[in-house]
Amino acid sequence: xxDEKAVRPDETYVVRMEGISKIYPNxxxxxxxxxxxxxxxxxxxxxxxxxxGKSTLMKMLFGLEQPTSGEIYVNDQKVTLSSPSVAISMGxxxxxxxxxxxxxLSVAENMVLGMVPRKGMFIDRAKAIAITKEYAEKYNLHVxxxxxxxxxxxxxxxxxxxxxxxxxxxxxxxxxxPTAVLTSQETAELFRELRGLKxxxxxxxxxSHKLNEIxxxxxxxxxxxxxxxxxxxxxxxxxxxxxxxxxxxxDVVLNxxxxxxxxAQTVLRVRDLEYTNEWGKKMLDHLSFDVRSGEIxxxxxxxxxxxxxxxxxxxxxxxxxxxxxxxxxVSVIGMPQRRIREHGVSLVPxxxxxxxxxxxxxxxxxxxxxxxxxxxxxxxxxFNMKAIHEEADRLIQxxxxxxxxxxxxxxxxxxxxxxxxxxxxxxxxxxxxILADQPTRGIDVGATEFIRKKLVELSRAxxxxxxxxxxxxxxxxxxxxxxxxxxxxxAAYFKDTKDLxxxxxxxxxxxxxxxxxxxxxxxxxx
Amino acid sequence: xxxxxxxxxxxxxxxLAICIALFVAMLLIFISSEGAxxxxxxxxxxxxxxxxxxxxLFRTGRSGVSFDVKRLTDVLASMIPIIFTGLxxxxxxxxxxxxxxxxxxxxxxxxxxAMVAIYVPMGAVIHPIVAVLAGGAxxxxxxxxxxxxxxKLDVSEMVCSLMLNYIVMYVIKFLMNTYLADKTKGQxxxxxxxxxxxxxxxxxxxxxxxxxxxxALVVVVICGLFMFNTRWGYxxxxxxxxxxxxxxxxxxxxxxxxxxxxxxxxxxGMGGGIEMLGRYNTFSWSALPGYGWTGITIAIxxxxxxxxxxxxxFFLAYLTKGCELMATYANVPAxxxxxxxxxxxxxxxxxxxxxxxxxxxxxKSAQEELAGKEGAKHA
Numbered sequence: 001x002x003d004e005k006a007v008r009p010d011e012t013y014v015v016r017m018e019g020i021s022k023i024y025p026n027x028x029x030x031x032x033x034x035x036x037x038x039x040x041x042x043x044x045x046x047x048x049x050x051x052x053g054k055s056t057l058m059k060m061l062f063g064l065e066q067p068t069s070g071e072i073y074v075n076d077q078k079v080t081l082s083s084p085s086v087a088i089s090m091g092x093x094x095x096x097x098x099x100x101x102x103x104x105l106s107v108a109e110n111m112v113l114g115m116v117p118r119k120g121m122f123i124d125r126a127k128a129i130a131i132t133k134e135y136a137e138k139y140n141l142h143v144x145x146x147x148x149x150x151x152x153x154x155x156x157x158x159x160x161x162x163x164x165x166x167x168x169x170x171x172x173x174x175x176x177x178p179t180a181v182l183t184s185q186e187t188a189e190l191f192r193e194l195r196g197l198k199x200x201x202x203x204x205x206x207x208s209h210k211l212n213e214i215x216x217x218x219x220x221x222x223x224x225x226x227x228x229x230x231x232x233x234x235x236x237x238x239x240x241x242x243x244x245x246x247x248x249x250x251d252v253v254l255n256x257x258x259x260x261x262x263x264a265q266t267v268l269r270v271r272d273l274e275y276t277n278e279w280g281k282k283m284l285d286h287l288s289f290d291v292r293s294g295e296i297x298x299x300x301x302x303x304x305x306x307x308x309x310x311x312x313x314x315x316x317x318x319x320x321x322x323x324x325x326x327x328x329x330v331s332v333i334g335m336p337q338r339r340i341r342e343h344g345v346s347l348v349p350x351x352x353x354x355x356x357x358x359x360x361x362x363x364x365x366x367x368x369x370x371x372x373x374x375x376x377x378x379x380x381x382x383f384n385m386k387a388i389h390e391e392a393d394r395l396i397q398x399x400x401x402x403x404x405x406x407x408x409x410x411x412x413x414x415x416x417x418x419x420x421x422x423x424x425x426x427x428x429x430x431x432x433x434i435l436a437d438q439p440t441r442g443i444d445v446g447a448t449e450f451i452r453k454k455l456v457e458l459s460r461a462x463x464x465x466x467x468x469x470x471x472x473x474x475x476x477x478x479x480x481x482x483x484x485x486x487x488x489x490x491a492a493y494f495k496d497t498k499d500l501x502x503x504x505x506x507x508x509x510x511x512x513x514x515x516x517x518x519x520x521x522x523x524x525x526x
Numbered sequence: 527x528x529x530x531x532x533x534x535x536x537x538x539x540x541x542l543a544i545c546i547a548l549f550v551a552m553l554l555i556f557i558s559s560e561g562a563x564x565x566x567x568x569x570x571x572x573x574x575x576x577x578x579x580x581x582x583l584f585r586t587g588r589s590g591v592s593f594d595v596k597r598l599t600d601v602l603a604s605m606i607p608i609i610f611t612g613l614x615x616x617x618x619x620x621x622x623x624x625x626x627x628x629x630x631x632x633x634x635x636x637x638x639x640a641m642v643a644i645y646v647p648m649g650a651v652i653h654p655i656v657a658v659l660a661g662g663a664x665x666x667x668x669x670x671x672x673x674x675x676x677x678k679l680d681v682s683e684m685v686c687s688l689m690l691n692y693i694v695m696y697v698i699k700f701l702m703n704t705y706l707a708d709k710t711k712g713q714x715x716x717x718x719x720x721x722x723x724x725x726x727x728x729x730x731x732x733x734x735x736x737x738x739x740x741x742a743l744v745v746v747v748i749c750g751l752f753m754f755n756t757r758w759g760y761x762x763x764x765x766x767x768x769x770x771x772x773x774x775x776x777x778x779x780x781x782x783x784x785x786x787x788x789x790x791x792x793x794x795g796m797g798g799g800i801e802m803l804g805r806y807n808t809f810s811w812s813a814l815p816g817y818g819w820t821g822i823t824i825a826i827x828x829x830x831x832x833x834x835x836x837x838x839x840f841f842l843a844y845l846t847k848g849c850e851l852m853a854t855y856a857n858v859p860a861x862x863x864x865x866x867x868x869x870x871x872x873x874x875x876x877x878x879x880x881x882x883x884x885x886x887x888x889x890k891s892a893q894e895e896l897a898g899k900e901g902a903k904h905a
Contacts, residue, residue, distance in 0.1 A: 317774070336778075337775070338777070340776070356771070356774075358764055358768040358772075359768070360767050369771065369775035369777070373757050377757075382751065382755050382756055383755045383757065
């Protein structure tokens with residue numbers, strides 16, 4: 001194990017998490033027997049794709065979640081971190097990716113929230129400002145104590161968050177993707193400050209999947225994949241390529257048989273799609289591609305590189321700043337979902353609990369949600385209950401949904417069966433285009449294989465399929481051709497997936513390589 | 527969690543809430559009851575509880591306990607308006623619209639119906655029908671206000687409808703005082719309804735159990751079918767359960783939010799109209815009647831299921847009658863009813879009530895399922 005190589009037995013750790021497992025109430029196992037150790041005064045990277053379990057692990061260290069099994073030691077004392085306030089009292093602080101600040105209050109007021117200095121009945125503002133200044137100077141983190149949080153730039157908000165943790169006595173700082181929202185200058189400044197903290201004996205956990213930053217700032221790194229730790233390394237001992245292989249490598253190879261694709265006419269045509277999110281980050285950068293009838297076009301990429309935004313635009317869950325998207329020649333931008341569905345577009349949404357189902361409704365009610373007005377399911381003003389029961393039973397059988405009856409609440413099913421309910425609905429309404437966004441994330445092998453086979457079957461019957469997946473195995477096995485997204489752009493287009501290797505994919509996904517504009521342009525079949 | 531466990535949980539939770547409420551009631555009765563020593567107080571409490579729990583249907587005399595038809599018809603008669611407000615709230619809450627306008631709605635419905643009954647002469651059978659429908663329509667239009675403000679400007683329908691209740695009440699009071707009162711009478715009341723507008727009584731014992739009761743039951747059936755057997759009711763429920771899912775599925779979310787509130791308004795208005803023509807000869811309400819608030823309790827007791835509204839209405843009508851009798855015969859203030867209702871409401875509305883017990887059931891089910899899976903793997 002690389003673990004032993006990087007660790008000498010006599011070294012002491014400020015935090016030891018041993019054999020941590022976390023099973024959520026819905027049955028998702030987010031962590032499986034993870035060991036995680038922090039040395040005093042190090043900057044330790046926690047790496048892995050979204051869904052790999054790194055956030056869950058850190059939430060348990062910050063007391064936001066409790067482990068199902070496993071033990072946590074802080075300074076060699078076994079502890080139960082039942083809430084963030086307990087974690088804070090042990091000197092653990094966390095800076096969340098989305099800031100937890102009150103925008104209408106000043107920086108100083110935010111700093112002292114929950115521990116407000118008082119003068120009689122009133123807040124002692126002068127003291128709050130003094131505290132802020134004192135800490136800002138001590139740690140060389142420049143902020144403006146009297147400015148309103150709503151008015152200060154993102155980089156300063158982050159410093160306020162870090163200071164907030166320090167004021168509360170944190171010695172161990174967890175930074176959740178701290179650079180995701182920063183410009184490169186702000187990132188450079190943050191790194192300087194983090195090094196300063198490190199020299200003062202602070203321990204920092206740095207959650208990220210940006211390779212260059214990891215190499216630059218961290219001492220050691222722990223890589224996670226699918227809820228398990230893939231090992232601990234000294235940063236100086238590993239190369240970017242090795243990390244990328246460990247992060248995005250393939251776990252299980254499922255074989256889905258498929259004939260060669262015979263693409264026909266273009267169904268989905270996307271041109272110059274652009275979107276800048278509310279934090280001013282460009283999520284889609286002149287994206288153009290085509291999906292043809294009878295083919296599966298895969299989109300690979302580390303999450304957060306614009307895939308979610310792309311799907312949102314195509315199903316009108318969000319509005320782009322520019323560009324076009326047409327299905328069989330009809331623009332779907334801004335079209336109500338009912339009409340998008342009438343044009344034969346189906347979506348297997350990434351967030352199945354939010355969009356895919358109503359958890360407290362029955363299986364039957366969930367499978368008819370898109371077709372409740374169909375003539376065959378209604379008789380005059382009333383539902384044709386018999387037809388609806390038949391439809392539900394048929395879909396439950398065809399899609400092998402494991403349940404007791406069609407009346408069972410969908411929320412009671414396992415993840416795989418919930419997804420089968422979603423897929424049963426989305427695949428059974430004669431679609432011409434299926435948008436499948438992470439269709440098999442977090443579900444069991446059986447359901448995964450079933451859904452993949454169905455996707456192939458439908459595409460061979462002439463449906464156009466756009467498959468978005470962070471699961472490398474999935475996109476490479478299923479797709480006829482493939483694009484890799486990085487930073488809202490297409491980094492690579494592969495007409496054929498046969499000769500691709502994991503290492504190559506990893507390099508494109510993490511932005512180490514990029515194809516020429518001419519190569520990428522081939523994804524448009526004009 | 528399995529369906530069986532879910533049902534057991536709801537039952538335990540509901541019964542426990544009612545038991546706690548009755549226990550609180552008992553304590554309060556004990557404190558307020560007259561008597562010198564502990565034993566006397568206890569006896570007085572016993573007598574009061576007998577009135578509360580048994581007297582609404584049974585008369586106790588020297589000859590023992592005997593069933594009392596008049597008291598039963600009283601209870602049934604008082605169910606009429608609250609069945610309508612209960613249904614109204616059920617539909618609006620099902621769509622996750624916390625519209626509290628049933629209270630003002632029932633008053634406006636009663637007022638509008640009364641006006642049609644007084645000033646618009648018509649044939650005997652058609653008159654009450656038109657008058658009640660007019661009452662319903664008036665409130666349906668009123669509810670467009672919170673509904674459209676919600677969908678167009680994202681104004682909280684709760685705040686809007688709540689305030690609307692008082693606007694409605696004071697406007698009606700103003701109209702009554704200034705223009706519509708029968709000046710020959712000592713109190714503020716309208717002229718008498720035309721004979722043709724009155725709703726026939728089912729029994730002639732002064733209980734005011736009118737044909738309106740049958741109408742209420744028919745409307746329960748219609749609402750039950752509407753909510754569970756039509757595409758509109760289905761859409762309302764799905765939007766209430768998960769609005770994002772509904773939008774993604776292609777439902778017209780904004781339209782249905784408006785529809786649910788307009789329908790709820792219509793039902794409340796109808797209830798007010800039927801209550802007016804079935805019980806009174808003139809319009810003399812000078813304050814909000816409280817049926818709308820009771821409707822909220824009923825909807826919560828019934829879990830927003832129209833089919834359970836008659837049951838919940840009966841329960842509350844029974845309690846109301848019990849409190850009335852207790853006030854008359856056992857010298858306990860009738861306001862106790864509000865306390866009992868309040869406590870029930872509190873425990874039903876408290877999402878976290880018994881949540882630990884629920885979590886235990888969930889974990890148990892999950893473990894069983896996992897064990898089942900492991901077993902299947904090894905087999």
